[in-house]
Amino acid sequence: MTGDRLDELATAWSTDDPDPALRAELEELLRRDPTARHRFLDHCVAEMALVESLASAAKAKEVKDSQEPLRISPFTRWRSTTARAMAVWAAGLAALLLVAVLLLPSRDGLRVTAGSVVANGQTLAPGSRVAVPLTNITAGADGVELDDLAGIVMRAGPGSTFAITTPGMIRLEAGRLTLKVDGKRAPPTTVETEELVVNVVGTRFRVARSAKETDVEVEQGTVRVTTPDRTVQELSTGMRIAADTTGFIDEKRRALNAMRLIYLDENNNQRVLEQLDQPIRLPADRPFTLRAELSREVTALSFRLTSNQNLPRHPRRIEVTRPYDLWGDTDHQPNFSALPAGQHRLSIIAFADNLGEQPIGSRQFVLLVE
Amino acid sequence: MDDSQANTDSSRIRVSLVHFLSRQQAMLRGYAYAICGDHLVADDAVQELSLIVAADPQRALEGGEDAGRWLRAVLRNKTLELSRRAGRQRRALSSDVIEALSLSLNDLDEEAAERHHRMRIAMAECVSALAGDARTVIEARYCQDLSCEAIAANVRRSVQAVYAILKRVRVSLAVCVNQRVSGAQELP
Numbered sequence: 001m002t003g004d005r006l007d008e009l010a011t012a013w014s015t016d017d018p019d020p021a022l023r024a025e026l027e028e029l030l031r032r033d034p035t036a037r038h039r040f041l042d043h044c045v046a047e048m049a050l051v052e053s054l055a056s057a058a059k060a061k062e063v064k065d066s067q068e069p070l071r072i073s074p075f076t077r078w079r080s081t082t083a084r085a086m087a088v089w090a091a092g093l094a095a096l097l098l099v100a101v102l103l104l105p106s107r108d109g110l111r112v113t114a115g116s117v118v119a120n121g122q123t124l125a126p127g128s129r130v131a132v133p134l135t136n137i138t139a140g141a142d143g144v145e146l147d148d149l150a151g152i153v154m155r156a157g158p159g160s161t162f163a164i165t166t167p168g169m170i171r172l173e174a175g176r177l178t179l180k181v182d183g184k185r186a187p188p189t190t191v192e193t194e195e196l197v198v199n200v201v202g203t204r205f206r207v208a209r210s211a212k213e214t215d216v217e218v219e220q221g222t223v224r225v226t227t228p229d230r231t232v233q234e235l236s237t238g239m240r241i242a243a244d245t246t247g248f249i250d251e252k253r254r255a256l257n258a259m260r261l262i263y264l265d266e267n268n269n270q271r272v273l274e275q276l277d278q279p280i281r282l283p284a285d286r287p288f289t290l291r292a293e294l295s296r297e298v299t300a301l302s303f304r305l306t307s308n309q310n311l312p313r314h315p316r317r318i319e320v321t322r323p324y325d326l327w328g329d330t331d332h333q334p335n336f337s338a339l340p341a342g343q344h345r346l347s348i349i350a351f352a353d354n355l356g357e358q359p360i361g362s363r364q365f366v367l368l369v370e
Numbered sequence: 371m372d373d374s375q376a377n378t379d380s381s382r383i384r385v386s387l388v389h390f391l392s393r394q395q396a397m398l399r400g401y402a403y404a405i406c407g408d409h410l411v412a413d414d415a416v417q418e419l420s421l422i423v424a425a426d427p428q429r430a431l432e433g434g435e436d437a438g439r440w441l442r443a444v445l446r447n448k449t450l451e452l453s454r455r456a457g458r459q460r461r462a463l464s465s466d467v468i469e470a471l472s473l474s475l476n477d478l479d480e481e482a483a484e485r486h487h488r489m490r491i492a493m494a495e496c497v498s499a500l501a502g503d504a505r506t507v508i509e510a511r512y513c514q515d516l517s518c519e520a521i522a523a524n525v526r527r528s529v530q531a532v533y534a535i536l537k538r539v540r541v542s543l544a545v546c547v548n549q550r551v552s553g554a555q556e557l558p
Contacts, residue, residue, distance in 0.1 A: 011540060013407060013461065015518075027467050037474040045400030045486045046547060049493035051409045051512050052399070057497060190421065197421045226421065232451075320443055331469070 005029070006036045010043040110164070111147045116140035117156070135163045139175065151186030154179045157208075176208040183221075195243045199224040205235075215242045256350050256361045260293040266336050279343075279366040287336035290326040292348055300351040305367075307344040318351075339369045394438065396486035401475060402445055405468050406453040407461030409512070415449040422448075442475060485551060492550035496543050503527075504542075507535045 009026040012019060029036045109131040112124045119130050119137045132148075139156035147153050148167055156162060160175025168187035170177065181189050181200050189200040191207050195214040198207060203221025207214065216225055217240040225233045227247045235241060241248060261280075264270045265288045273280055273290075282288065292301055301324040303317045317328055326346075327335040349362040398419065402412035422444060446468065453462055463471075500508065503525065510521045518536070522529045 011537070027464055030463070030467050031470060034474060037471055041397075041400055041404055041471060041474065042486075042489070044404040045396050045489055046493060046544065048399040048403045048409065048412060049396060049490040049547075050497065050508075050543065051413075052490070053494040053497035054509055054513050056494065192421065226418070320439075331466070 003035075003039060006039050007043070010040055014043075014047055109149070110134070111149060113145045113147050113153075115142045115144035117144040117146070132164045132167060135165070137162050137164065148186075151182035151184070152179060152189060172207055172209050172214075174209055176206065178204070178206045178219075180204045181221075195227065195245055197226045199226070213242055213244050216240065256294065256363060258295055259348070259363065261365070262291040262293060264289050264291060264334055264336075276363075276365060279368040282339065282367055282369045284341040284369045285338045287338045289334045289336050290346070291334065292324040294324070294350070302347075302349040302351065304347040304349065305344055306347070307339075307342060309340045309342045309344070311339070311344075339367065341369050343368055393483050393487055394441065396490040397475070397483050398441065398445055400486065401442060401471070402449045404471055405446060405449045405462060406458065407463070408453065408456075408458045410515075411449065411453045411456055411458055415445055415452050418448050418452070419445045439476060442472060446472060488551045489547055492547045493543065495550060496546035499546070500539065500543075503535055504539045507532055508539050511536060 006026075006029060009022055009029065012022045013026055026040075030040055109129050112126050112128045112130075114126055116126075117124050117137060117139050119134045121136070122130070124130055137156075139158060139160045141158050143156055143158045143160070145153065145155045150167060152168065154170070155178045157176035160177060161173040162175070162177060163171045163173070165171065168189040170179075170189075170191045172191060172193045177191065179189070179191065179200065181203055183203070191198045191200070193207065193209045193214040195209070196216070198205070198216055200221075200223050203223055204219040205221070205223050206217045206219065208217075209215075216223065216235060218235045218237055220237050222234060222236045225235060225241060225243070227243050231247050233241055233248060261273045261276060262270055263273055263282070265286065290303075292303075294301075300318050300320045303319070303324075303326050305311055305316075305326075317326065319325065319328065323329055323332065323334065325334045327337045329335060344367040346365045346367055347362055348365070395416070399412060399416050402415045403409065406412055406415075419441065423441070450462070462468075506525060507521055510516045510524060511518070516524070518529050518532045522532045525532070527535075
């Protein structure tokens, strides 16, 4: 019965304007019933699979239609000489168009317009054409200019190595790429490096990579740059930014330096701790927590307590979502614990990933429990 | 480590990543849709997640069991961000419900991911069997994003009739998918 009701509510939620009462009922059901949550997730998986299947079928039909042979009906009787003349002109125009289309180069490939390049083991000189995907491209000693014939012209610096997996998807391993993207003709264009992803819509920009650092500079237009920790920056004409594997250089370190530390206790008392460079005085044996607040999102924040006393909880905790609390939280409600009297040291380390590999900085505090 | 060893390792990581993501993809797409209730936003969010992972595949894989959680945490933030930016947060569920759904996904095992993967394949087969008005209406609703009123005007039927067709098609697709998924489960 609950399952049927859940199906009805989920279907209603998926329609144009879900009734607020039905939506509230759906949310209530999802809050209290784990089975309903699993069933709802199934519903959502099915919805997305349906959209995907229809889109794939539509695309397949488009391709099939475009491959249908052209059928030309035989001439029949003409009602007037004007109509015949118009038909002759139309036929002539169609023939011209057909010839033009046949003479146009295919859009599935690249043409070398200047310099030289070794692509998938094959050396290409100006005028050469090559099809994508190209997984291993190295620009020659004078660099190379490539035209994808679909609105993207790219220049690679001498010795630059990169790959083009599909039209518009470029991965730069090392060196420098300058792209000119015609927003009206080009496919969605992305340049990725280990440090960041650049999404482009009609612009001219440069990406350079060296020593685990990527530099993006926009000559004209706008690009959106995303680092692996999902920080996004929009760059417009004349702007430049650098990132390493931990994100945009400097911004997160600044955020960590500006971190606020808040004391909370079981009676809902809270206060912002001032003068963090001084020892933080806390009452002994009174359950409390410390909450770290950062102006920028980090992927994980690790709390580490060291002490010569026996600590009541695990001395290390990694928080991957807000609130970043010393003892963690349960359903957004902080967990509390007391510390024994004495001097303890708290380290807070920010990570660019929650797998604990990329610390972007840390801060240390002395806790004086009296 | 020499260059050839490094290349081999890099290829191995990428192959593992493709396998991992392809197994998780149906679940991730469903999760993104559950967060925002919008197919386009959910699609974009999963695309962006793929870009983030492509930028550093090793990071997603090295977490072992935590890799799934990491992917979902990134996806949740990305979906909410895109939903806000597109001004389509009207249908987004409350944050505590999203959190509860996320926790439920943590409980799901490899078998659930496999079932969702099979649902995705089954749906493609079931959709290919749709024809006539059922296909016209469902394509208009999902591919062209038309309202039921607009569909009704296009197919010259009443709005109620369009709702009825949509409901019938959804039920028949659900039955078809379930039969195929459970049929597959019975195989040795």
